Amino acid sequence: MSEWGLIGQEGAIGLLERALGRNQVPQGLLLAGLKGSGKHTAARRVANRLLCVQGPASEPCGACGPCRRFAAGTAPDYTEVTVGPGEEIRIDQVREVNRQSSLTPQESGRRVILMDPAEALNAYAANALLKLLEEPPGVVHFLLISHRPDRLPATIRSRCQTAGFHPVAAGKVAAWLTEHCGHPSGQAELAARLSAGAPGWARALADRDLVGEREAVVEGLAAARTAGGESVLEVAAGWADADPATWLPHLLAWLRDMARVRVLSGQAGGPFLANPDREKALRGQASERDFTALDSLLRAADELADAVHGPLSTRLAVEEFLLTWRRA
Ligand SMILES: [Zn+2]
Structure with missing residues (x-):
């Protein structure tokens, strides 16, 4: 693991280190890529180095006023704009950022604004932010975080330098989970493969009963194919009531594994599968x-993943998926 607290991501860290080392961090910086790959951690590190009185070329000292207040969440020259899943960043939030940006920095000589996820900016807010990026009102750095940069207006992307975060090989993530987080290797492997190369997500997954969750999904799929359609409604109701994080990743991984063993035909699928211990059942299905x-x-499952929000829409979307599953 690097001093940045990340595994993999050498390209993005190299770019950020060079910019910090030369004291040439652009006013618009976009940290883009996979969810759970460390973008937020990296952006906070950049912010801390920009604010530290010893920075930005060296590591944050941890002892100066700005460092201590940054750690405590009270740094006066630092603002985080974050919203939950499905929420928008609104224009009044960008106006507030504009107001703060135009004030003289209190202790660090510059201001840092972090926005996560930037694709949550609605159209009005994005327009207002674009104006700020074009004519920053003061010495201010915007750190935009996005796992869907394709949803950002091209005008905003073109105003930012991009640091790209990429999936990390499952073997590397699993080794990290075993060595640094103390997870047994089987659990670490399953979490790493389910996470599709996102270490942050893999770490959260590894704390759960992944095998139990997966088996519940497999049982639900089996039940939905039994005679009598009411099982589809029962399974859909159960999934809609549960946290999608406990079943959706397993469903997606299971279907991808099915496609993989079909492609591989007679060859052993082990190294390519998220669920190598269930290869026999996967081959059967x-x-x-x-x-x-x-x-x-696979298409129906992708649509389901996009539709998972409120309980009502989730239930309808699961029903639709299970009907496709029943027919296919
Ligand atoms: Zn410091």
């Missing part, structure tokens, strides 16, 4: 379907 059916299932 995959052999019942042709590529067209598997493709339509």
Whole structure:
């Protein structure tokens, strides 16, 4: 692990280190890439180094006033604008940022604004932010975090320098979970593979009963194919009531594994699968379907993943998916 507290991401860290080392951090910086890959951690590190009286070329000293207040969440020259899933960053929040940006920095000689996730900016807020990026009202750095940079206006992206965060190999993530977080290797492997290369997400997954969660999903899928359609409604109601994080990653990984064993045909799928311990069951289910059916299932699951928000819409979306699953 680097001093940045991240594994992998050498490219992004190198770019940030060079900018900090030359004291040439752009006023617009976009940290873009996979959820759970360390963008927020890295952005806070950049912010701390910009604010520290010893910075930005060296590591944060941890002892100066700005460092202590940054750690305590009370740094007067630092603002974080964050919103929950499905919420928007509104224009009044950007106006407030504008107001703060135009004030003289109190102790660090500059201001730092972090926005996460930047794709949550609604159209009005994005327009207002663009004006700030074009004509910053003072010595201010905008650190924008996004796992869907394609949803940001191109005009905003073009005003920022981008540091790209990429998936980390599952083996590397699993080794890190075992060595630094003390998880047994089987659990670490499953978490690493489910996370699709995002160490932060893998660490959160590894604290859960992943095998139990997965088996509940597999049982739900089996039940939804039994005679009598009411099982579809029962399974959908159960999933809609549960936290999607406990079933959606397993569902997606299971379907992708089915597609993989179908592609691999007779070859051993182990190294390529999220669930190598269930290869036999995966092969059984995959052999019942042709590529067209598997493709339509994967599409339906992607649509389901996009539709998971409130309990009502989740229930309808799960029902729709399970009906596709029943037919395919
Ligand atoms: Zn300091």
